[in-house]
Amino acid sequence: MVSLLPYxxxxxxxxxxxxRAEGFGRFSIGGLNGPLYFVTNLAGFPPLPSSRDDGPGSLRDGCRRKEPLWIVFEVSGTIHLSSYLSVSSYKTIDGRGQSVKLxxxxxxxxxxxxxIICNLQFExxxxxxxxxxxxxxxxxxxWIDRCSLSDYDDGLIDITRQSTDIxxxxxxxxxxxxxMLxxxxxxxxxxxxxRVTIHHCFFDGTRQRQPRVRFGKVHLYNNYTRNWGIYAVCASVESQIYxxxxxxxxxxxxxxxxxxxxKAADKEEQKSGFIKSEGDILLNGAQPCSQTEHxxxxxxxxxxYYPTWTMEAPSHSFKDVLQLCTGWSSISRPKDLPVCN
Structure with missing residues (x-):
């Protein structure tokens, strides 16, 4: 089988x-129109507890800058974040070419x-x-692409408070x-x-919320979810999950x-969400949606909302492809070729 993996x-x-993202996040350009910013220092400068993960050449310094930047890494290793790292608009955090863990x-x-967040590890x-x-x-x-995420005290990815087109x-x-909430x-x-699109991802034994959705519209396609602990996908108040x-x-x-x-705050009665399951395959006794749940x-x-997306019929061989081709990879950093206008 020749897999039709996107990108x-x-x-x-x-x-x-x-x-180049497919789905709702397809318009994200990240730091396309800005210069390269090179992360040269994972520990912070000076390397003291009071300034850990900050200073010249740090990821935090690049992310806080207001101008567009395409952030790349000159070094591999672990960044111990002492506080949330805020990312300002028009940034690409591109981990290709190195092994960087947050x-x-x-x-x-x-x-x-x-x-755009690409090829990083979160653990x-x-x-x-x-x-x-x-x-x-x-x-x-x-657009969050080709990242590996595990073992956080709350969520791995949370999308809330009117954030959309992801x-x-x-x-x-x-x-x-x-x-994922x-x-x-x-x-x-x-x-x-x-509005969120989640595709070609591998949820490997995560317990619940793959994802759990309130209100929003979510398109899930060509993902592999196995060995969950409560449920795979949850639709709460007014959500629509395709x-x-x-x-x-x-x-x-x-x-x-x-x-x-x-119950939504502006409604009188309680409601759940809606799920349409189309072309999914259910293995090892996984239960389908009933007609009333559709x-x-x-x-x-x-x-x-978008005209095309790269999708193929699920199969056992496609399951193997997703196990091999998701998450952080050791790909080399591509050359920064001129952009043709």
Missing amino acids: GDVDFSLRAMAG TGKGLRLKECEHI GGRGHDVDGIQIKPNSRHI TVSRCYFAQHDKT IGADPSHIGDRCI SQCNIYEAGNKKKTFEFYTE REGCMFHPSE
């Missing part, structure tokens, strides 16, 4: 990724736009409300409980604007799709 040519040159805290995308985030990547509030045009692709999720609270009715050509392989727990009923009249179709 086969984005590693031809450094900035070929810009604007630990301690995570990235915060707050009121920003046009962010061992500690503390209350500490997520690997926290996207809130009012952030948009974001794609998560080719990522690997493992060793975690509350994996989209829409944090039934009182946040502004989250009706949320699950298309995914592989769901149950472990001890067989419930694939969960529906939680909640409620197709309340479901969006991705073609209302």
Whole structure:
């Protein structure tokens, strides 16, 4: 079988990724129009506890700058974040060519736009409300691609507070409980604007929230989710989840799709969300949606928002491909070729 994995040519040159995401995050250009910023120092400068992970040549210094930047790494290793690392608009954080792991805290995308995060590892985030990547509030045009995320005290990726137009692709999720939350609270009715695409990702034994959604519209396609601990995908208040050509392989727990009923702050009655499962394959006793759970009249179709996406019928061989091709990889950093206008 020849797999139709997307983005086969984005590693031809450094900035070929810009604007190439599939799905809702397809307009993200990251730091396309800015210079390269080289991360040369993972420990911070000077290397003292009071200034850890900061200073000239640090990732934190590059992310806080206001101008567009394409951030690349000259060194490999672990960045111990002493606090959330805030990312400003028009940034690409490009881990190709090195092995960079973020630990301690995570990235915060707050009121920003046009962010690309590529080929990083997130592991061992500690503390209350500490997520690997926290996207809130009012952030948009974001693409998270080919990252590995595991073992945080809260979520691995959280998308809340009117953040929208986001794609998560080719990522690997493992060793975690509350994996991905989209829409944090039934009182946040502004989250009706949320739109997220999740595709070609591998959820490897994560316990729940692959994802859990409130209010938003989410397109899941060509993902592989196995051995969850409670459920695979959850639709809460008013959410619409279009699950298309995914592989769901149950472990001890067989419930694939969960529906939680909640009351939106501006409504009188409680409602759950909606799921349409189309072309999914269910393995090892994974349970399908029932007809009453579909409620197709309340479901969006991705073609209302974007014309094409790279998708193939799920199969056992495709499952093997996703296990090999998701998450951080040891790919070389492409050359920064001139951009043709």
